Amino acid sequence: MSDHTPGSGASGGDFDGAAEWDERYRSADRLWTADVNPALVAEAADLTPGTALDVGSGEGADARWLADQGWQVTAVDISQVAIDRARETDTREAISWLRADLSEDEVPGRDFGLVSLQYFPIARSDDATLHRILDSVGPGGHLLVVSHEAEGIRAHGRNPDDYFQPGDVVAVLDDSWTVITDETRERGVAAGGGAHTHDVVVHAQRSAS
Numbered sequence: 001m002s003d004h005t006p007g008s009g010a011s012g013g014d015f016d017g018a019a020e021w022d023e024r025y026r027s028a029d030r031l032w033t034a035d036v037n038p039a040l041v042a043e044a045a046d047l048t049p050g051t052a053l054d055v056g057s058g059e060g061a062d063a064r065w066l067a068d069q070g071w072q073v074t075a076v077d078i079s080q081v082a083i084d085r086a087r088e089t090d091t092r093e094a095i096s097w098l099r100a101d102l103s104e105d106e107v108p109g110r111d112f113g114l115v116s117l118q119y120f121p122i123a124r125s126d127d128a129t130l131h132r133i134l135d136s137v138g139p140g141g142h143l144l145v146v147s148h149e150a151e152g153i154r155a156h157g158r159n160p161d162d163y164f165q166p167g168d169v170v171a172v173l174d175d176s177w178t179v180i181t182d183e184t185r186e187r188g189v190a191a192g193g194g195a196h197t198h199d200v201v202v203h204a205q206r207s208a209s
Contacts, residue, residue: 017078017101018078018079018080018101021077021078021079021081021082022079022080022081022082024079025059025079025081025082025085026081035061036061036062036064036065037061037062037118037146038187038199039118039144039146039185039187039199039201040062040065040066040116040118040144040146041065042201043142043144043180043181043201043203044066044069044114044116044142044144045069047113047114047142048113049066049069049070049071049072049113050071050072050112050113050114050141051071051072051073051074051109051111051112051113051114051138052066052071052072052073052074052112052113052114052115052116053073053074053076053107053108053109053112053114053115053116053136054066054073054074054075054076054116054118055076055102055115055116055117055118055120055133056076056077056078056117056118056119056120057075057076057077057082057083057086057097058077058079058082058086059082059085059086059089060075060082060085060086060089060090060095060097062075062116062118063075063086063090063095063097064089064090064095066114066116067090067092067094067095071094071113071114072094073094073095073096074095074096074098074108074109074112075095075096075097075098076098076099076100076102076108077099077100078099078100078101078102079099080099083097083098083099096108102129102132102133103122103123103126103129106132107132107133107135107136109136110135110136110138111136111137111138111139111141112136112137112138112141113138113140113141113142114141114142114143114144115133115134115136115137115141115142115143115144116144116146117133117143117144117145117146118144118146119146119147119148121158121163122163122164123162123163123164124161124162124163124164124168130164130169130172131172134169134172134173137206138206139206139207139208139209140205140206140207140208141205141206142180142203142204142205142206143169143177143202143203143204143205143206144201144202144203145166145169145201145202145203146166146199146200146201146202147163147165147166147199147200148198148199148200149184149198149199149200150165152198165200166182166200166201166202167182167200167202169202169204170182170202170204173204176206176207177204177205177206177207178204178205178207179202179203179204180203180204180205181201181202181203182201182202182203183200183201184198184199184200184201185198185199185201186198186199187199
């Protein structure tokens with residue numbers, strides 16, 4: 001799957017930076033499978049296509065699926081190797097492949113109809129990055145945050161307490177948001193060598209006014 005372990009897209013402290021992620025991508029012809037993450041399909045299949053931001057896009061499986069559904073996608077990852085690999089695979093104008101570290105760089109755009117964070121780590125100390133990403137969701141737009149369960153994060157050698165979890169994101173949303181989904185569910189297709197069997201999924205929609 002395009003299933004990022006914590007560390008992809010963030011830097012500093014216990015987080016892997018661009019050099020570490022570039023090396024990981026260079027170490028394999030493909031780091032993730034070409035399959036879209038199932039939570040994205042479950043939550044976004046019935047949405048009206050518009051503009052989407054795929055945060056931590058990796059080799060691009062989710063971005064390609066969104067483009068197939070009619071979305072105009074901005075796909076962002078910290079790794080230039082991943083971005084170059086994804087661009088070589090899919091050159092459609094419907095997808096803009098951009099290298100950025102959102103813990104340091106501005107979000108490339110605003111008023112997205114969908115902002116998807118699939119296993120994208122945000123340090124609990126980095127409140128500014130979380131709010132920049134939330135602010136990029138446009139009126140009536142959707143936010144989708146998907147994470148491993150805590151034990152899955154620990155299995156990757158990370159401390160879940162170091163990261164904003166989907167439930168933490170719900171806690172910072174104000175009354176301009178409606179939470180559509182807030183649950184832990186079976187992934188359906190196991191990833192991570194079979195160890196990743198459940199997703200924690202939050203889907204919220206910003207008010208249109």
